[in-house]
Amino acid sequence: MARLYVLLFLAQVVLAASALIGCLSAEDGQVKALPRLVWVLVILFFPIVGPIAWFVAGRERPDGPLGAAGTAGSTAPAHRPVAPDDDPDFLASLDKRSRDEDRERLQRRQDDLRRREEQLRDRPDDRDRPEV
Known part of the structure; x- marks a missing residue:
């Protein structure tokens, strides 16, 4: 007992x-x-x-099948994401930031490639020199 x-x-x-x-x-x-x-x-x-x-x-x-917060006339607060990776706005901002960083990185590489090509064009070539 x-x-x-x-x-x-x-x-x-x-x-x-x-x-x-x-x-x-x-x-x-x-x-x-x-x-x-x-x-x-x-x-x-x-x-x-x-x-x-x-x-x-x-x-x-x-909220849910057993809860009453989803019924009409409910004063329950609107659903909000639990974590940042569940928030569509946050995920969209990450995607935009990633695309912007990729675009900037590509632009820097293209600028660097143009600069190197110009340096190679301006450099005197060994074939243009007279032989001694």
Whole structure:
């Protein structure tokens, strides 16, 4: 019987910790019904009911097939890229910068090649000199 109590206690602690982390890391627009400080107190002082209440009524549901944020009338913030490599604007700017650098590098090489060709044309040739 003691093992069951320990297991239930651990489940309660995990539930409360996950609810606290979710509450404290939620953005301001995702906290519903009560202010964030009140939710933290509810989660801490009502061991089982508080975390369950947070998950059911205190937060916006995430986007996705099970979430309700995609329904009409939702006040969920617009989707934003998680990382720079997921942002199409950032990727387009990288592509543009790469093309500009390639164009500049090609122009420098062409200029260098013209300069070397001119030097070779201006250099006196051994065949033009009279033999001694």
